[in-house]
Amino acid sequence: MTISGEFTFSIRDENLDFFDINNRLKLEPTKIIKKGQGLNNTLGTAPYDIWLYKSKIRENDHDEFDRLEILLEELSPYSNYIKEFKEKYEDVSINCYFRSDMGQIGFEIPSNVIRNLVTLDLKLNFHILSYGEVESPQEADNNELL
Amino acid sequence: MVNDVAKYVGIDRNEFGVHIHELKEVYGMSPKQNFSYEKLVEIAKEFKLYREKGGK
Numbered sequence: 708m709t710i711s712g713e714f715t716f717s718i719r720d721e722n723l724d725f726f727d728i729n730n731r732l733k734l735e736p737t738k739i740i741k742k743g744q745g746l747n748n749t750l751g752t753a754p755y756d757i758w759l760y761k762s763k764i765r766e767n768d769h770d771e772f773d774r775l776e777i778l779l780e781e782l783s784p785y786s787n788y789i790k791e792f793k794e795k796y797e798d799v800s801i802n803c804y805f806r807s808d809m810g811q812i813g814f815e816i817p818s819n820v821i822r823n824l825v826t827l828d829l830k831l832n833f834h835i836l837s838y839g840e841v842e843s844p845q846e847a848d849n850n851e852l853l
Numbered sequence: 854m855v856n857d858v859a860k861y862v863g864i865d866r867n868e869f870g871v872h873i874h875e876l877k878e879v880y881g882m883s884p885k886q887n888f889s890y891e892k893l894v895e896i897a898k899e900f901k902l903y904r905e906k907g908g909k
Contacts, residue, residue, distance in 0.1 A: 711867075712874070719881045740879050747876060749895045755881040798881070804874040806867070832884045834877055836870045838856045 710814065712805040713763040714775045716782060716829075720796040723756035731788040734781065737761040755797075772820050775803070779823040786827050793828065802832045810839040854890055862897040864904070872900050 718728060721742055729736070740746070740757040760781075762774040778801070782789065793799045801824070805812070812835060824831060855873065859866035873888070876896065888896065 715878055717878070717881070738879070740881075746879055747896070747899065749892070749899050750876060750880060753879065757879065757881055759878065802878065802884075804878070806870045806874070834874060834884050836855055836873065838866060838870075 709809050710771045710805050710807045710812070711764055712771075712803065713761050714778050715762075715802045715804070716760045716778060717798070717800055717802055718758040718792055718796055719755050719798040721755060723758060723796065725756070725758060728758050728792070732760075732785050734760050734785075770817070771805070771814050772817055775801070776817065776820050776823070779820065779827065782827060782829075783823065789827055789829070800830045800832055802834060804834045806836045806838075808838045808840045810837055810841060812837055854893065858890065858893040858897050862894065862901055864897055864901050868904075869897060869900060872896070 715737070725739060736758050738757075738759040738761070740753050740755070740759070742753055742756050744753040746753050760778075762778040762781075764771060764774050768774060789799060805814075855870055856866050859869045873893075873896070876882075877886070
């Protein structure tokens with residue numbers, strides 16, 4: 708797979724009720740960030756409270772969106788809570804962090820993933836880093852490119 | 854640009870790419886919010902120092 712990265716379900720606001728979120732979502736958060744927390748000298752302290760649950764793309768995944776499919780299945784039992792959080796907090800969404808060696812990037816989002824996103828009423832944000840390389844002629848032939 | 858900065862500062866571009874995305878995540882940055890070249894260089898230098906001190 709030419710794309711590496713991760714999918715993160717994120718709840719963000721200036722003031723989150725972490726106790727309530729943890730109580731309702733029976734998912735162990737990957738990370739919790741508290742507003743004002745020291746994170747990085749260049750960028751300063753955290754501007755928001757953030758609750759994060761991450762699913763990393765694995766080398767042997769068949770497709771880039773396998774992990775998103777699994778993440779959405781994990782979230783689906785909590786769809787009512789997620790809807791409440793969306794009304795209560797500034798931002799509740801899925802972030803896709805993609806990194807690719809290739810300058811030309813393309814992917815397909817499976818229809819069942821789109822369906823689950825619609826059911827959960829979650830927006831999908833893409834953050835893409837490309838290192839700008841091109842495929843060798845052999846790789847291009849293997850991919851049946853023109 | 855990420856590649857250029859990594860090369861300029863002398864760090865692994867893949868590790869730097871992961872770090873940039875981690876920063877975007879913990880700072881709650883939207884997809885349209887991205888770092889300037891100058892900011893990337895500052896971030897890269899700090900990252901390099903952190904790694905040299907044994908940080909992961």
